[in-house]
Amino acid sequence: MKFIANKDDLLNGIRIVERATVIKGLQPVLANVLIETVGDTQVKLTATDFDLSITTIINATIESEGKFTLPAKKLGEILSRLNDELMTLELNGSNATITCKNSKFDIIGISASEFPKVEEDISGNDCMEMESVPFIKAIRQVVSAAAGYETNNLLSGVVCQVNKNILELAATDGNRLARVREVVKNASADEENPFEMLISSKVLSELSKIAALVDSETIKICKEDKKIVISLDKTKIMTRLMQGQFPKYNQLIPQTFPKESIVNKGDLISALERVAVMVNEKNSIVKFEFADNTLKLSGDSPDAGNSEDEIDVKYTAEPLTIAFNYKFLLDFLKIVEAEEIKVCLNTPLSATVFSPNSDEDYLYLVMPVQLRG
């Protein structure tokens, strides 16, 4: 195997696939990237941790075909330090040699035959294609609400649905729930043929990072019984579908609320970060007191002291005192784009819904915490 490639292209390819490498696993080959020539002008890169597999294709001038695996981390370190655009990679027995201007590296690799087989194709034709930007944005809006990743916990997944031209994503860890709906152009799913899947929030987080490295206007998702292939231009991400019945979350979202407040996002973030200096680190509780167009926030730390702050808001209903884990709110406030936030309230123990005070169909439901005493 011998090829010439632009070192930034190869580095970008490594950065994309290395998200699926296993650095300190039992099988050293899983820390490596499989590099294989495809025809005369392309090189394919593959990495896998068995759960998640990623492939991508870069342009190259192939001088002789072949395949080999090299450690992703070392390869990234080398490529990022090269000082010329073009580099040559050539296989020499159990080493690969990279040359670039006056620099030369012999890198110990592992034979491609030891690399696990990664299946990119899917039987059947249950596919959906749409614009990538709104999908990636929707992922970022909901993933924080998913439970921490555990193989058999359905709540660590994100529900993705496309029905006609409406995309809906939702996630919940039982204490909070995020749901976003977006109109997407060119979605290929229709009313008779809606598309629905439950996919690990960890994989979707990786996907949103990979999307930043890939220039692709559309995203295509194909699924069969237990498998899914997500394609962004020449990059493919293969993973398992999560199996099981996700909670009927739309039933959990109250339709009407007796009380409402409009809050400036920047004011609320600053005030929350101030009072959070003095909260109990075990539960992160901040108390909210809505009354008379003001919101008073307060925190209490058994060891360090207590804090309070007050901001002007719109609120004319009966006074209400309610408490939240402030970290849940910051997860929402730091991702929502609107400058004004609508807070829909009921009782001190009722689900409270935070949403942008705009046309956007995005909400973050947070269960309050009961205050003692």
Add this chain to the structure above:
Amino acid sequence: MKFIANKDDLLNGIRIVERATVIKGLQPVLANVLIETVGDTQVKLTATDFDLSITTIINATIESEGKFTLPAKKLGEILSRLNDELMTLELNGSNATITCKNSKFDIIGISASEFPKVEEDISGNDCMEMESVPFIKAIRQVVSAAAGYETNNLLSGVVCQVNKNILELAATDGNRLARVREVVKNASADEENPFEMLISSKVLSELSKIAALVDSETIKICKEDKKIVISLDKTKIMTRLMQGQFPKYNQLIPQTFPKESIVNKGDLISALERVAVMVNEKNSIVKFEFADNTLKLSGDSPDAGNSEDEIDVKYTAEPLTIAFNYKFLLDFLKIVEAEEIKVCLNTPLSATVFSPNSDEDYLYLVMPVQLRG
């Protein structure tokens, strides 16, 4: 105690003194800063870990006098989040209350009576005063060569001398030696009264960081038998002098060298960082081959492979192969200002001296590593 101060002034003061706090020590009061009013217009801040003590003074409007200790870390977090310039600090029993616009914090503190006594005065008058900028620069140029800090290791110290208007600082860990000499204006030491001290490199590193927070043109150093007080404007740093005979390092520096090379600093840093991807992590050895106006660098990692690079240099002497711990060289190359570096060489096992190819009197001597095989 009650005073009004600019929150940025108080925050800067906390940042200066907190370098001497002990976060998880046996005595909780050492994680705190002693805050005491001085007259009607000043507040003094003190922190100590017994080895190093720091005091500083900020301007304030004193409404009632007193003193108290508060946790440095919490205080820093609070002050950095306040959203107005002026803040009030008031003592209420075992709490202090900070108010600023709509924000209020009750912080649990510890009585000032539990704070250790910090002695700022020194008997006698063995003092030296000079410009601060060259002294701080000289510290940064030599500290990397000192041995890691251990209480009774003289080599973890830095020798500082002022003789007439020449400042000399030197440090060595036995494998490398840094020495810098600078002409300083207004130095108060003279030939009949030279000033010399051995001071921990850890304290000098802290001093160089503190200097960045203090606006002071001059630095004053006073010492007595075992103690030293360094003053930068209204900030004072108290520590122990190290006792013992530092090696006569000037005798270790060869006066003449049979071989010399001139190397571009940027080229050398880039090439070293490239070959360093493939070095043995235990000894960090990079091989240097000087010959015919080129310098070939190479690295060899038993697990990952090997690397080589070549740069153009000035070198017309007999070819020479020599090896160094590349980290020692980067410590020097990243701090030296000159664009061209002079490398003075002898045999593959002789001390090699790196210095800026300029008027600056700064050198970094590195002992080579013996290559096997």
